[in-house]
Each structure stands twice: as C-alpha cells, then as structure tokens.
Amino acid sequence: MTATEEAPLLTVSGLNVAIEGAAGTVQPVRDVSFTLAQGDSLAIVGESGSGKSMTSLAVLGLLPEQATVRAEDLRFDGAELTGLADPDWQQLRGEQLAMIFQDPLSALNPALTVGYQIAEMFRRHRGWGRSRARQAAVELMAQVGIPDPAARLRDYPHQFSGGMRQRVMIAMALALEPRLLIADEPTTALDVTVQAQILRLLRQRQRDGLALVVISHDLGVVARSARRVVVMYAGTLVESGLVAEVYPAPAHPYTAGLLAASPRARGTAGSVRPIDGQPPDISALPAGCAFHPRCPIARERCTVERPKLRVVAPGRESACHFAEEVLTGEPTKRGTGAAHG
Amino acid sequence: MIAFIGRRLGLAVLLIFGAITIVFLALRVIPGDPASLILGSQASEAELAALRTELGLNEPLFLQYLHHLADLLRLDFGESWRLGADALSSTLERVPATFTLAGTALLITIGLGFPLGLYAARNAGGWGDRLVSYSSLVGQALPSFWVGIMLVLVFASALNLLPSTADGTIWGLLLPAVTLSLPFLGWLARLVRNGALEELGKEYVRTARSKGMSERVVFYVHVLRNTLTPAVTVLGLILGNFIADAVIIEVVFAWPGIGSLLIDSITNRDYAVAEAAIVLIAACYILLNLLVDVLCSYLDPRISLEAV
Amino acid sequence: MTAAVQARRVTRMRPRAKVAAGILGLFLVCAAIGPLLYPYDSVATSVADRLLPPGSALSEGGLAPLGTDQLGRDVLAQVLDGARVSLLVALATVLIGGFAGLVLGMLAGYFRGLTDTVISRIGDIQLAFPSILLAILLAGVLGPSVLNVIIALAVTRWVIFARVVRGSALETRDREFVDSARVLGVGHLRIMWRYIFPACVQPLLVAATVQIGLTMVAEAALSFLGLGVPVDQASWGATIANGRDYLSSAWWIAAVPGLALTIVVVCVGILGDELRKVTDPSERERA
Numbered sequence: 001m002t003a004t005e006e007a008p009l010l011t012v013s014g015l016n017v018a019i020e021g022a023a024g025t026v027q028p029v030r031d032v033s034f035t036l037a038q039g040d041s042l043a044i045v046g047e048s049g050s051g052k053s054m055t056s057l058a059v060l061g062l063l064p065e066q067a068t069v070r071a072e073d074l075r076f077d078g079a080e081l082t083g084l085a086d087p088d089w090q091q092l093r094g095e096q097l098a099m100i101f102q103d104p105l106s107a108l109n110p111a112l113t114v115g116y117q118i119a120e121m122f123r124r125h126r127g128w129g130r131s132r133a134r135q136a137a138v139e140l141m142a143q144v145g146i147p148d149p150a151a152r153l154r155d156y157p158h159q160f161s162g163g164m165r166q167r168v169m170i171a172m173a174l175a176l177e178p179r180l181l182i183a184d185e186p187t188t189a190l191d192v193t194v195q196a197q198i199l200r201l202l203r204q205r206q207r208d209g210l211a212l213v214v215i216s217h218d219l220g221v222v223a224r225s226a227r228r229v230v231v232m233y234a235g236t237l238v239e240s241g242l243v244a245e246v247y248p249a250p251a252h253p254y255t256a257g258l259l260a261a262s263p264r265a266r267g268t269a270g271s272v273r274p275i276d277g278q279p280p281d282i283s284a285l286p287a288g289c290a291f292h293p294r295c296p297i298a299r300e301r302c303t304v305e306r307p308k309l310r311v312v313a314p315g316r317e318s319a320c321h322f323a324e325e326v327l328t329g330e331p332t333k334r335g336t337g338a339a340h341g
Numbered sequence: 342m343i344a345f346i347g348r349r350l351g352l353a354v355l356l357i358f359g360a361i362t363i364v365f366l367a368l369r370v371i372p373g374d375p376a377s378l379i380l381g382s383q384a385s386e387a388e389l390a391a392l393r394t395e396l397g398l399n400e401p402l403f404l405q406y407l408h409h410l411a412d413l414l415r416l417d418f419g420e421s422w423r424l425g426a427d428a429l430s431s432t433l434e435r436v437p438a439t440f441t442l443a444g445t446a447l448l449i450t451i452g453l454g455f456p457l458g459l460y461a462a463r464n465a466g467g468w469g470d471r472l473v474s475y476s477s478l479v480g481q482a483l484p485s486f487w488v489g490i491m492l493v494l495v496f497a498s499a500l501n502l503l504p505s506t507a508d509g510t511i512w513g514l515l516l517p518a519v520t521l522s523l524p525f526l527g528w529l530a531r532l533v534r535n536g537a538l539e540e541l542g543k544e545y546v547r548t549a550r551s552k553g554m555s556e557r558v559v560f561y562v563h564v565l566r567n568t569l570t571p572a573v574t575v576l577g578l579i580l581g582n583f584i585a586d587a588v589i590i591e592v593v594f595a596w597p598g599i600g601s602l603l604i605d606s607i608t609n610r611d612y613a614v615a616e617a618a619i620v621l622i623a624a625c626y627i628l629l630n631l632l633v634d635v636l637c638s639y640l641d642p643r644i645s646l647e648a649v
Numbered sequence: 650m651t652a653a654v655q656a657r658r659v660t661r662m663r664p665r666a667k668v669a670a671g672i673l674g675l676f677l678v679c680a681a682i683g684p685l686l687y688p689y690d691s692v693a694t695s696v697a698d699r700l701l702p703p704g705s706a707l708s709e710g711g712l713a714p715l716g717t718d719q720l721g722r723d724v725l726a727q728v729l730d731g732a733r734v735s736l737l738v739a740l741a742t743v744l745i746g747g748f749a750g751l752v753l754g755m756l757a758g759y760f761r762g763l764t765d766t767v768i769s770r771i772g773d774i775q776l777a778f779p780s781i782l783l784a785i786l787l788a789g790v791l792g793p794s795v796l797n798v799i800i801a802l803a804v805t806r807w808v809i810f811a812r813v814v815r816g817s818a819l820e821t822r823d824r825e826f827v828d829s830a831r832v833l834g835v836g837h838l839r840i841m842w843r844y845i846f847p848a849c850v851q852p853l854l855v856a857a858t859v860q861i862g863l864t865m866v867a868e869a870a871l872s873f874l875g876l877g878v879p880v881d882q883a884s885w886g887a888t889i890a891n892g893r894d895y896l897s898s899a900w901w902i903a904a905v906p907g908l909a910l911t912i913v914v915v916c917v918g919i920l921g922d923e924l925r926k927v928t929d930p931s932e933r934e935r936a
Contacts, residue, residue: 060551062547062550062551086555086556087555089553090553090555093550093551093552093553094551094552094553095553098551099548099551101547101548101551106545107544107545107547107548109545109549109563109566109567111566111570112562112563120552120554120562121552121553124554124558125553169548172548172552173552356773356777356778359775359777360774360777362774363774363778363786364786367790368786368790371787371791478915479915482914483911484866484870484907484910484914486870486886487869487910490889490893490896491903491904491907494900494903494904497896498897498900499900581779582779584779585779585781586781588781588782588785589781589874592873592874604785604874604875607785607786607790608789608875608876615786615789619782622779623777623778623779623782626777626778626779627777630777
C-alpha cells in the first residue's frame, strides 16, 4: 500500500459541477472525492449519466462554458487546478494530463491527417520542426502497434479501422509522456478482441509509471485495467476500494447490482441480471438515498436520510446505511435479489 | 478521379446543351418571323420568301434546330448585323472585362466575408456578431443595381472620390466590384460563421483542447480546416452568380463586359450576339459548378470520388 | 389549423414582424388606392417644374413632397404608380408560377417514375441556367409590356415552387391514409386533391412569400434595363434608370423608388421568416 501513502499525484476533494440550463441548474457531480498516486490506476464506474465523464472533464478543465466547477481541493502534482488560467491549462494538458475519448472517429479531426494530429503535439508543445515531429509521430504510431506507420501518416481518420483509430488517440495522448491519462470509455466503440489489445496497451504504459483513470460502465473493462475502483451513482460516489476486494464482496447494493449485471467481470458463468429501473433524472433526485427506488434492500430510513460515504472496512468506503450487511451477507444472493426486487 | 471528372463533364455538356435549347426556343419560336424582323415591315413578300429560304426558315423547326446545333458545334453563332462582325468573337472580346469584374468581386467577397464570418463566430452573440448577421440579411434583400447607383451617388457624385463609370483604372473597377460582391459577402460571412460555430461544438474540438492546443490553434487550425470545405465550395457558386449578376451591374456602371453587350444586343434585336453572350455566360456558370464539385471532393477527404 | 390558432400566432409575432406587416399593409394600400389619395398624374410633364428637390412648391401652387424629375413629373406620384405595377407583377407572377409549380410538382411527386424524371430534369436544366439571364432573354424577346414581364418571370419561378411541392407530395404519397385511400379505389385526381394538395399548401405559401420579394426586385431590374414595363407606365426600376442620369443634380429621382423597393423587400423577407417559423414546428421549437 505504499503507493497511496505518498503525496498523491491527483487529489479530487469535494468536487461539485453545476450546469446552467434552460430548465434551471442541474448538479451532475456532487461532492466527489478521490486520490490517485503516481503509477496507480483507478476506475470510475457507473451507468451513463452518473457523472463519471463530467468528473474527468472537470479534472482537465474541459467542461462546457455553462458548467461551474467548485471543489474543496482539485490538485495535480501539488498545484491547484481550479481557477487556472488558459495558458497554464494549455501547459498542463498534453504535457502532464492527457485524455482519450470513447468514439475515436468523432474525437479525431476529420479534416487533418493522422500524422498531423500526432505531430502537432511535438510542434505546438515542443516547437519542433515539421520533419522531426513527423519522425516522432512515426515512432509513436509504431509503439502503439499501427502497422506501416510511415505510409499511414498521410491518411485521414476515416481511413482507419476503429481499433487503429483508438491507437492513434492513444499515440496522441501519450506523445509527450504525460503523468496522468484519463481514458473515457476507451473500448466501448470497439469489438471484443480489439478491446483486449487496447487494454493491454494501456496496462503496459501504466506499468511504466503512468497514472491511469479508466472511466467505464463495463466492470469487465475495469477488472482488466485498474487496481482501484470508485463507483458513481447519480453524481455521487457510492463505493470505493480495491478492485480485488470490491468485486468478490461489494459494500453497496448498487455495486452488487452492477456486478450481477455483468457476470463476465467476476469470471463466473451465469445469466446477465440487469438492475431494475432507470438511472434517476439528476434534475429531480429522489429524497434520501438516490438509489433507494431501485434498491432490493431499501428500508424506510433510505427514503428519508441520505447516506454519507464512510469507511466500512480497511480501505473500503460505501455510501449505504446498511453497508456492513451488504458486505457480510452473500453478495451473489443480493445480486439475485436485485434482479427480482 | 478521372472517371468522376468525366461523368461531371458529361453532365455539364448536357446542361450546356439544355441551355442552348432554351435559347433556341426563346429566340426562334417566340419572336415570330425572323425574316420580317430583319428586313423590316416595308419588305415585299418576295424579298421575305427569299430570305426565309436563305435562312432555312421554311424547314420544319426540328431540322432548323439540328442545323443550328451543327452551326454552334462549329462555333458559328452567326454574324452580328449591328457590329458587322462574327457574333462569337465580338462576345469573346468582352470576356476579359467581365472576368476582371467578377474576379475582383470574388476577391472582395473572400477578403471581407471570411474575416467577418470568423470574427462573428469567435464573438458569437455579441453586438459585432449581431451586426454582421443583420447587415448580411439586409444586404441580400437589397436590389443590387440600385445599391450600385447609390454608391455612385455617394462616392462619385457627392464625395467625388471614385469614378462613376469604367475609366480603365483600378478605381473605376472598385464601385462595380463592391456592388456585385455586397449580397454574397454577407451571405458568405453568415455561412462561415454558422459553419464555424457548428464545428466548435464537435468532439474533435474537445480533443484538441485536451491536447493542450491554444484557443487560437483550436480555432484557426482545427475548426477552420473543417469550415473551409463548405465555404470554398460556395465560392465557385458565388463566382458563377457574379458572372450572371454582372449583366445588370455592367449596365449600371457602363462596364464594357459581356453583360452590357447582351443588353445592347437584346434591345437592338441583334440575336446572334445575344445568343453567343447568353450561351457563354451559361457555360461559365455551369463549368464553375463543375469545378466546385471537383474541388470539393479534393478538399474533403471523406467524400470518396468513386462513390459520388 | 383553426382560425383561432392562427389568430393567436399572429398576436405572438415578434415586434419586428409586426412592424414589417404594418409597412407592407401601408404599401398595399398605396398600391391599391394611392393614385386616388394623391391626385397627381405621374406621367404629366411640366417644363417649369423640372428637377425640383423634395418639398418644393410647384409652379401651379401645389407641393412636390419628393421632388420632380427632369420633365417636371412628380416623383411621389411615380413611386405610388410604381408600387401598383410592382405589386401587380409580383402577385401575378407568384400566382401563375405557383400554380404551374403546384400542378407539375404534384404530378412529379405523386406519380414519380417517368413523369417525375421528365419534370425534374427540365427543372434541373433550367436551374443550371442563371434565372436572371432567362428573364432577360424572355422579356427582351417578348418586348416590353406588363404581361410579358409576368410571363418571363413566371417561367423562371415555376421550378422553385415545383421543387417545394414535389418534396411535400413525395413525403405524403406514402403515408398510410393515402395508401388506404388507394386500396379503397379512390381515384388519383381525388387523392391528389383531398390528401396531397393540403400537405403542399403550407410550404408553397412560405416559398411564395419569399418569391414575392425576389420577383419585385426582378421586375425592377428588368424595367431598369428597359426590358420590363413600357416607358409610358411608371415602374420603380424605370424611375431609377431615369434618375441615374441626374445623380449629381437630382439624387431623389433614383434614391426614392429604390428606397421604397428596399424597404418593401426587407419587410417581405422578415415576414417570410416569421411565416416559416410559425408553420414549421421544428423551427418553432428552436426559436
């Protein structure tokens, strides 16, 4: 556990995101806290709309203009990120912080060659000349496993397959050897074999000292790419812990439900049991615990009192009034219950 | 690529052929008897009959049409009775003047339309943006020949800054070119503005920002490159419209181009020249559209030439 | 749409649309009865009153609010007369072109196949030809007269209407209620009248509004070139052409009718925009 005892590379504490919309203000992220050490890996898990992408965009300062970010502490490598001026952000992004996105086809510029988009990192950040930057781009493309990189340099994104496009994104993000990479659903748009290749590529970089945040709704992806996991629901954290500890024994009924819905993640065979109901509308959250309408073990207390995230075991946190019960009970049975409850 | 251009060229030829047919129908069918038109009302019946035979007017219309097409294929548009010269070469003499005017108008349109559109996009919602939007709407509604006259009134008659008609200098070119460009200038500015704003909302912009690109680079490299393609596409259309609209503007400024020649020949019933001028303008218009298609497929890597 | 809904929409118009509607109303009144309200003969000449600036007193004691031209004709009277011609040409052109476009567009969209191919190709060829050229050619060959201007402009406009109508007809012909009518043995003519026509009306009206403005400019341009309305009739375009020769001595001759034309055309444009917003539900949501 030495990694977590050092000063963390990334500190997110009490992060709130509010978005002004036509129908009033919504809060897609509420009071989210986590830390990440150099070379460590963290997964943020949740259904779509749970606020996981918003959280990562807030870390990079990439939220749309209508969004306001408030945080007790939002710190990268000791430096405060909230209120950072544009030029400072530009220094940080690409050099220190990098991000890859879910759909590489729309995330890449359709009108610029792949070679240009990679070489741009060296040209704008390092001031390298055209040919030197292009040479570096070829090397990077080779490193991420793009065959015949010198010839493909002049190709446009639409001429690549989905997996190759995501490799281009990764090459771009890793060009300047950043210390933190946030991967937002990096494999969702890809087929299963390509998914495995991309995850292997990311894991390998992480072993070389890169801190990695993987955002996914897919617990299988998380199991194969991160050491620690935080689970988000309706904009808040509901559980956190080591992947190796959370998966066999979740401490929140939502995590249990997610696991039951994804048997592949736990390596057990069995039918998929989706969680009943829909994720709540963040502009009209239920009173009490936001999960209670869908929770198989919800009781009266859950409908009135919002549970706080608290330590429930060494290195484990959960935001459930009955976390201990979930933890010590039989999670599989709970999961089954979730499907019928 | 060659197959694509070939197909488009074939279509262009077909459209020019259509234009020739329209002109033939308008000039040969509507005015009644060309013989009496040429000889005037005092001509005797014998004289008329002789001329009709000479012109082939006794043949069925379809045969006349075929003969006419054959003539045009040999680039024989007939002779101008007014100028006493070959109709086509008289028209071709006027081409450089019209192209100079349309080309200058295009330069003005690009030179002002792009920066204005980009400025409006970067300041979207601000008063500058709104000013660009409103003036472009009004600019498109204005009757351009009147705007030209008002520009003459202000800059030539009242301020005495610029010549009111073509005087062979660059200053004589300025007013007609500005007049020609005004409606399309605002149109282009709005097109560029809306295109850039739409692109700014795309995901690749977020990617560029996540790469640490400055807002300048995001806008002037990433967004601009994607805004350029549709904007360049319309430049050809704009140039085509300039050549057509020049017909009126040339009259306003007494500009010695194809347009003023066309109006002169039509009012003087010099139909050989009128036909040559109209076919020439229509051909330019159609070929410019062709050029736009080809250019567009070059610029936008996503448009596969074979698929079009 | 009931009358009540329509009325509510009218009252919900944005202020600038209301102003535009008001100005256009004034224009309509002037065009209809203006020469009655303002008893000056627009073609009567008076050598004593040549090139008088706006607001001058006339030799016979009257007033020329907008001045006179080089023959002593009253400019305001010319503008009022010109309004009548402008409106007449625009309405007639849009009615004739719109009717031709409606019929041909419905035939093309409803029957598809060969009918559609022939009509659409003719339209394509015509649109590949700058419309102002076609108008100049036809008006020039036909000779100056109000009727000829209307014919020339209607020929250039039908394609626009036909395209709009064809689109709506294509969309409607495959709707379920049209299919069931066909199965029940309802005749083509009846289907087109009962089901296809109503779907085409709104887009046709929007297109017609836009075209009224464009037609007025086109008429003025033709008359300016001497190819439109004959010289013994007043037209904004002809008055502007006349004023061009007197720019340095009598700017008002060219300026006033052009200004009138510009204001009317801009108002038509604003109203057309409003109409599009009101009739197109997707536009309304965005607004």
